[in-house]
Amino acid sequence: MSSSPPLAPKPHDALEFLSADDQALLAMFRDYDRQKKGADAAARGKLALRACHRLAILCAIKEEIFYPTARSAFGDDAAAAAKLAPSEGEVGALRGAIARIEEMSAKDGEAFDAAVKELGEAAKRHFEREEKELFPKLRHGKIDLAGTGEKLAARRLELSTKPLHKGAIGEAKRVLGG
Secondary structure, three states, rough: OOOOOOOOOOOOHHHEEEEEEHHHHHHHHHHHHHHHHOOHHHHHHHHHHHHHHHHHHHHHHHHHHHHHHHHHHHHOOHHHHHHHHHHHHHHHHHHHHHHHHOOOOOOOHHHHHHHHHHHHHHHHHHEEEEEEEHHHHHHOOOOOOOHHHHHHHHHHHHHHOOOOOHHHHHHHHHOOOO
């Protein structure tokens, strides 16, 4: 059983909201790593798909809401705005890694486990860099952290409760080995 934290902390501050989401995702990847040896392919596939789905939602809300808001808040500060480019590139790379896992089957064993581990490590590096380099600039900037946090929470809820399309169901069957 997963020990990952629930979906939503108090979504009043965008940076705290994203940090909490980052920590929840890292917990999901740690759960996968702890449980993979004793789990069958279907159980490993479920754990991986949950982490991939949650990470895909986080990537979407960052791309749709957080990065545009941050860019706007930075205004004419080119050095601060330049901190966004690596984050946006990393999100693209995370989406690519998610897609690779969704094309695999958990029955691929070690290759599947390695892909999930690689995704978790890439996510961790991304989260750490943002929290160290980007968040402090925003904390002291001209961004409405409460309003942005509310928008992030609302969009995440919308994406996490949205019905799956047939393609996603097919991807899930492939990952689960069915």
